[in-house]
Every structure is written in structure tokens, then in C-alpha cells.
Amino acid sequence: xxxxxxxQPGMFVQEKEAVTLDCTYDTSDPSYGLFWYKQPSxxxxxxxxxxxxYDQQNATEGRYSLNFQKARKSANLVISASQLGDSAxxxxxxxxxxxxxxxxxxxxxxLTVIP
Amino acid sequence: DSGVTxxxxxxxxxxxxxxxxxxxxxxxxxxxxxxxxxLDQGLQFLIQYYNGEERAKGNILERFSAQQFPDLHSExxxxxxxxxxxxxxxxxxxxxxxxxxxxxxxxxxxxTVL
Numbered sequence: 001x002x003x004x005x006x007x008q009p010g011m012f013v014q015e016k017e018a019v020t021l022d023c024t025y026d027t028s029d030p031s032y033g034l035f036w037y038k039q040p041s042x043x044x045x046x047x048x049x050x051x052x053x054y055d056q057q058n059a060t061e062g063r064y065s066l067n068f069q070k071a072r073k074s075a076n077l078v079i080s081a082s083q084l085g086d087s088a089x090x091x092x093x094x095x096x097x098x099x100x101x102x103x104x105x106x107x108x109x110x111l112t113v114i115p
Numbered sequence: 116d117s118g119v120t121x122x123x124x125x126x127x128x129x130x131x132x133x134x135x136x137x138x139x140x141x142x143x144x145x146x147x148x149x150x151x152x153x154l155d156q157g158l159q160f161l162i163q164y165y166n167g168e169e170r171a172k173g174n175i176l177e178r179f180s181a182q183q184f185p186d187l188h189s190e191x192x193x194x195x196x197x198x199x200x201x202x203x204x205x206x207x208x209x210x211x212x213x214x215x216x217x218x219x220x221x222x223x224x225x226x227t228v229l
Contacts (some may be wrong), residue, residue: 028187031214035216035218041224042118043203043223044220044222044223045150045205045207045220045223046215047219047220048206048218050216050217053218086127091158093158100171100172101163101170101171102149102160102171102172102173102174103150103160103171104160105157105158105159105160107157108157
């Protein structure tokens with residue numbers, strides 16, 4: 001089974017609107033972390049946000065927030081007030097202690113912000 | 116600029132050869148991570164070092180090895196190269212007790228095996 005599933009290969013959003021990028025994960029380890037990364041067309045990788053499995057509150061970093069639903073094993077990224085510069089690939093990843101702190105990545109979602 | 120440097124930026128070599136990719140983390144960061152991004156395999160975690168010690172191991176082939184030196188820079192050695200090793204190799208670093216597990220990525224080394 002896939003550890004990380006991103007079911008949206010491509011998404012479009014109007015500038016200034018909010019958008020949710022989906023991510024579900026599969027683990028039986030009680031201790032894990034969830035990450036989101038952004039990769040613009042220029043190719044660099046940018047860390048966006050982190051959520052720990054024991055964190056009580058959803059993580060937020062500026063316009064990024066992580067909608068963490070533990071029982072549903074989902075960790076969706078919400079980008080508020082989209083900007084043209086948000087157009088990029090977005091990757092969800094999980095790190096679990098059970099497998100020696102390995103990272104597992106999803107296949108990514110390509111987000112296009114329309115002016 | 117994340118403060119993480121990777122050299123070289125591009126590398127073109129032939130099958131069967133050996134190459135070394137170098138990463139210098141941000142000043143003060145003790146952890147170094149290596150990732151591979153290819154069209155076939157997507158993004159994969161290879162290995163993590165913390166202050167010179169291996170901390171976590173991912174899908175790193177036996178033909179690949181890495182180490183972190185006392186000055187905290189890291190090298191990823193790829194040997195007996197195959198066409199499928201062509202990929203973008205990222206290094207990232209993170210500080211000790213880093214805020215929210217933040218990682219800082221280098222610009223990557225693009226390896227082409229012909």
C-alpha cells in the first residue's frame with residue numbers, strides 16, 4: 001500500500017481564492033510527522049509546513065495551514081488568498097519513527113493559479 | 116537563497132562511472148538529508164546524517180554511500196552508475212531542535228548518466 005497518496009495530479013485556483021490540496025497517509029506507527037513541500041518550475045524545493053502526530057492543533061505558517069484529521073489519516077494543505085507565485089508542484093510527505101525515520105513522498109499535485 | 120550549497124550544479128557522466136556530490140549545510144545546522152528526484156521514481160529519501168552520525172536510511176542503493184565530515188559538510192558517492200541514476204539530487208539541512216522540523220534545501224545537483 002502507498003504510504004502517501006495525493007489524488008489530485010493537477011489543480012487550478014483563481015488568484016486570491018483559497019485552495020485545498022489533498023493528502024492521505026497510511027501508517028500504524030503512533031509517532032509520525034507530516035510535511036508539505038513546494039517545488040516551483042525553477043526546480044528548487046521549499047519546505048512549507050510540518051505537523052506532528054501528537055500535535056493537538058493544526059499547523060499554520062502564514063498563508064499555509066495543514067488540516068490534520070488523524071482518524072481519517074488525512075493531512076490536507078490549505079493555501080489561503082492564492083497568489084500567482086503559488087503556482088508549483090506540491091508534495092506531501094510522512095516520516096515515521098517505526099521505519100527508522102524514513103521519509104515517504106506522494107506523487108505531487110501541480111497547482112496553477114489563474115489571474 | 117537557503118544557505119545550503121551543493122556542488123556541482125550539473126554533472127554528465129557515463130554508465131559505470133563514479134561521482135561525488137557535495138553538500139554544505141547552513142551554518143549551525145547539524146542534520147543533512149539527501150533526496151533523489153527522478154521521473155521514474157519520483158521523490159525519494161536516501162539518507163540523513165546528524166553531526167557526523169547516520170540517523171536514518173531510506174531507499175539508498177548499495178552502490179551509493181554517503182558521509183558527513185567533522186566540518187558538517189556531506190558527500191554522496193554514487194558508483195557503477197546506471198542510466199536510471201539520472202536524477203536531481205537534493206541536499207537539505209536542519210538546525211538542532213529546529214522550529215517545526217523545518218528543512219532548508221540546496222539548489223540540487225542534476226546528474227545525467229549517458
